[in-house]
Amino acid sequence: MRSTVPLLVKLLATAGFGILYIPVMMMMIYSFNRGKLVSVWAGFSTKWYKELWYDDVLLTALYKSLLIGFSSATISTIFGLLIAIAFLRFSNFRGRLFLSLFASAPLVMPEAVTGLSMLLLFIAMEASFGWPSGRAVDTIMIAHATFGMCCAAVVIQTRLRDIDKSLEEAAKDLGGRQPFVFLSIILPLILPSIIAAWLLSFTLSFDDLVIASFVSGPGSSTLPIVIFSKIRLGVSPEINAIATLMILTISALVMIGSFLVLRRDGKK
């Protein structure tokens, strides 16, 4: 039986989604504009996409963003997994409450604060033992891994919490030993959440502007930084094109991630 939705709710929902997505769609449409002006339609063309291909600055930034995204997502996922296991499998260790606070605080901290504090840390580290020398790809990677790790821990914990503890005991009872029990029983069951956590961390890193602008140095501008600086010189349809590509990539990743998380839950 379908319940009838009141008209007002329908209108509000349409308006809400409209406000969210109409600008994005406009931008996507104008990325196919032939003219140089962003707001005047001059016919269909894919030339801005072709131009992207020859824009070395953008391509270098894209490469750096991907490199940072891949490596920081991988680090985030590994540490997030370890945090999740620590919370759920070792129930009463000393400082559990503190760790749980510290592990989730960066999620709600303003990005500017995170960025600035990271910057100060890197400067202090450089001053005291010479590493990292200056701000570059590695500092952005570390900063991204730090907050990606918190998201990954949350995503993996929700899945791990649902796993019956007697599964692990059954495996041990049947002669299994760690780490084999973990690899053969727990890991396959939480794998979707691990992939989802990786995708989420990657997405966060890939579209981060604020933290990256604090901890990046000369020659290590990521894609969002380059786009942002280009916009200050005036919006060109080329920006529309790259933004369209970014949105499509990120939505695809987020959709795969949520699908993996939801599919497991739906099965039960």
Add this chain to the structure above:
Amino acid sequence: MTPFIRIQNISKKFGKLLAVDDVSFNLERGELFSLLGPSGCGKTTLLRMLAGFEKPSEGYIEIDGQNMANVDPADRPVNIMFQSYALFPHMSVSNNIAYGLKRASLPSDEIKARVEELLRLVHLSGMGARKPSTLSGGQRQRVALARALARRPKLLLLDEPLAALDKKLRSETQFELVNIQEQLGTTFIVVTHDQEEAMTLSTRIGVMDNGKLVQTATPNEIYEKPETRFVADFVGDISFLEATVIERTGKYWLMEAATPIYAIGSSTLTSGMKVSLAIRPEKITLTSQSTGHLNEFPVEIEDWAFYGAGTQYKVIGPDGIKLKVYQSHNQPSHANPRHLETGFVHFSPDATIILEG
């Protein structure tokens, strides 16, 4: 001869809570022993100590002459069937059963043959490739049993093995479980809160209350000769009468419980002692007229419930003493006395259980 399984003065403390309190008992090879008790009585903790998931705070466990104190769960000749079954959801039925065999690094054709044999044992031949999520509750239970038996444990622990099944399936599975146990001769310890289950399954029952093992005996003895009020009350239906011992008259003791009652009891009783008299409902006979039997008194019928094979009455005797009476419908004369409002009950002195203190 040393017993096959020896549990000696086992205690377990969780912080200040004494979950298992100085429990000792021995098992012979091939026994089907039930640990019976209400939830929170420590029976599951005891089971987990046998499996090796918990370390006893005191005491020791010996299996086939081997002290289990420092033996890892993986190395114990013990397997456990969990209440939740704990089947590995991402593995097929066959792989679930083979998990323990693979850990023992047997050759793969031997593992295959053993898995087939176990599937046949639990009547699941041909289901090996299925995933646990596609099986019914009863089938899952059997997979869990097969998996726990795969390594030929010397002792199999079953945590509430039938709790997750519906009533009809439960009684079928009970017999099935006993069959398999007799066929294999493996020693079983079953943890249950269901007294009926413990009665039908086991060769012996250990009743637990508040961390203590209060009585260990055969199902028959537990039912007929409970040693404490807790056991009498927990196992089966029973009525209690508070009585005072008056004197010994020949074979029986004469008691006063609002009405004179003759009861069978040990010679340790003395005149003036306060005791509890316990009587099972089916040992009491309800009649419409006085029959002149020993231990007869008039009652008012307060309530009754029809059970098909019999009727259970709640009756009130002299001085407000309350009794439960069960009349089986095995004779025409008993078939329909429920229109009665008053009547007489009587019971044999041999049917009484005297609980001191």
